[in-house]
Amino acid sequence: MPATLTSIRERARVLLQGICHVCPVCDGRRCPTGVPGMGGIGTGASFRNNVAALAAWQVNLRVLHDRKDQDLGLKLFGQKLAFPILGAAVAGARVNFQGRLTEAELARAFVLGAAEAGSLSLTGDGPVPELMEAGLSAIKAAGGRGIPVIKPREDAEIVGLIRRAEEAGAVAVAIDVDAAGLVNMTRAGQVVEPKTAEQVAGLAAMTPLPLILKGIMTVADARTAVEGGAAAIVVSNHGGRALDHMPGTAAVLPEIAAAVGDKIIVLVDGGVRSGVDVLKMLALGARAVLVGRPLAIAAVGGGATGVQGQLEALADDLATAMRLTACGDLRDIGPRILRKSW
């Protein structure tokens, strides 16, 4: 019998005992672990705020219209994607998942599962080279359909890893700039640092690949990303894992998209759990979203098949949400479908 998403999540619940409860809705309220682990840093407020900020938006039902067929397709970084939902960078099998799967299994599940679903996944980096290596080799195995995310290391080190991304055939390369003080790195004595606009410009000029800055939470940083020549930003608080007491991404996305949305590609992640959540993020100004923990759970329970199934389920859910808000394609999605809850 083929595995269903329910059986995949049940399997993950057993395998992740003591790390993640695989809650019906992953909202950060019951996480048995923080960072390292699957939860958020400190009080977990930044993680919970992501889910709460999305919940603060409601959607306007529109069912008297002729948009019966939904087209979810888009082009991103020169690639045709079946839908605007990507795999987020999730790495650190040994520390975050206590070795319940290997780094290679984790990276391959995300990258190959997303590619099979007609989308893309990002991959992560960390204190030991194994993390970046696993991501790069998964991306190579997927014919380049993936985006490695490099920690904000010293520039010379980043350039070396950008070359490796180019060799792997990656469609773009990213830096998670919000990891400038990430405990996983600092505790291991690894140098990570904030970057100036000049440094960003220097790094962007080093590669023909689009450079994505992940971990932008303010208009000021978004403008610096534009100034530095980045191709895209990810509005992200690292799933609430970088700094405690940050707002949810859905709360800051509208002002960031209004400020730079016509100059740079705006992506977002944090707390996206359903097709309605995806719809809300697109209506708030994002071109596409990234999903982390739900795909990590699917990866643990079902490998690449699990990730593919979870992504496709989110896409089906998005199609229904678009149909019920009179959206035929992604261009139809805008502020008119949203209402702030009171």
Ligand SMILES: Cc1cc2nc3c(=O)[nH]c(=O)nc-3n(C[C@H](O)[C@H](O)[C@H](O)COP(=O)(O)O)c2cc1C
């Ligand atoms: C266990 C775990 C490991 C992660 N590792 C990385 C990483 O190596 N690089 C990175 O840029 N982000 C990393 N993230 C953050 C995700 O890319 C993403 O920003 C976040 O998970 C999105 O929020 P969500 O999990 O609520 O969907 C990690 C997240 C988790 C939960």
